[in-house]
Amino acid sequence: MAPKKAKRRQAAEGGSSNVFSMFEQSQIQEYKEAFTIIDQNRDGIISKDDLRDVLASMGQLNVKNEELEAMVKEASGPINFTVFLTMFGEKLKGADPEDVIVSAFKVLDPEGTGTIKKQFLEELLTTQCDRFSAEEMKNLWAAFPPDVAGNVDYKNICYVITHGEEKEE
Numbered sequence: 001m002a003p004k005k006a007k008r009r010q011a012a013e014g015g016s017s018n019v020f021s022m023f024e025q026s027q028i029q030e031y032k033e034a035f036t037i038i039d040q041n042r043d044g045i046i047s048k049d050d051l052r053d054v055l056a057s058m059g060q061l062n063v064k065n066e067e068l069e070a071m072v073k074e075a076s077g078p079i080n081f082t083v084f085l086t087m088f089g090e091k092l093k094g095a096d097p098e099d100v101i102v103s104a105f106k107v108l109d110p111e112g113t114g115t116i117k118k119q120f121l122e123e124l125l126t127t128q129c130d131r132f133s134a135e136e137m138k139n140l141w142a143a144f145p146p147d148v149a150g151n152v153d154y155k156n157i158c159y160v161i162t163h164g165e166e167k168e169e
Contacts, residue, residue, distance in 0.1 A: 019082060022089045027164065035084050046079040048072050089129065098162040105154040115151035
């Protein structure tokens with residue numbers, strides 16, 4: 001009877017689910033760690049209270065109930081790890097392949113250095129198409145700080161967009 005239980009447990013945990021095939025094992029492990037951090041009460045489900053607690057631990061103390069409810073409602077039901085992973089998969093699925101995004105940046109990098117000047121990129125992102133707000137620019141530079149010469153490594157940005165994590169150097 002033990003083998004049947006193992007199979008049922010694997011299916012219940014999403015072991016045979018297609019969402020797990022969307023990610024490398026190392027990515028799944030990192031998402032599991034993130035899920036565990038967010039699931040503050042360790043009940044296996046991310047709730048509005050879990051989100052409030054984790055946001056408070058990061059310094060965001062005045063998050064409105066409506067905002068928390070909107071976050072939780074992005075899922076079709078309770079947010080267990082499989083649902084959490086599916087949500088990330090859906091968010092990442094909309095991104096173009098890494099080589100396509102890199103090619104778009106290369107148009108802005110005629111010397112092929114792999115970098116773009118911060119000032120130039122900021123001007124483009126705040127004045128063209130879907131314009132970035134000051135807050136979005138602040139978040140971008142916090143996540144991808146330019147080097148001392150003011151250059152931004154766009155290949156790293158592309159990697160994070162398509163893989164959801166920073167490339168190990």
